[in-house]
Amino acid sequence: MNKVLKVLSAAALSAVVAVSAFGVVSAAGINNAEQKILNELNTTVNLGGNATKLPVRYVNQAENYFQTIDITDAEAERIVTDIEAAKKYLESTGVKRFGELSNDQIDEVVRLSNVASGEIQVTL
16 A cells, blocks of 8 residues: 555656746646646556556646646646656556555656656655
8 A cells, every 4th residue: 555655646746746846826727838748647557458547636636736837838848758757667667556566666656756846846
């Protein structure tokens, strides 16, 4: 269960990578850059033949937060690339469920999530 919580924590971080370390900027809705991130968060990860998605509540958290800030196209491109790298890593592990990840693999998922969020100076 601890493994699943660590992975979900990393996933939650990926879902809210738009948190700004310098405060909240007023925004009106979801811009195109933020929508690109949301679209990537809504895609599946293939875990040992099982298509798995980030829980909807985490995507909703990101969407709600995007209502309060603005992400640039450049930030979004880097974040999407980093999310894709984390997904590729998960797929390369060969596990069928998050609960099968080793502690080292979970640590790598957290590290990759920090890379994505680090694009805007936020870390886990």
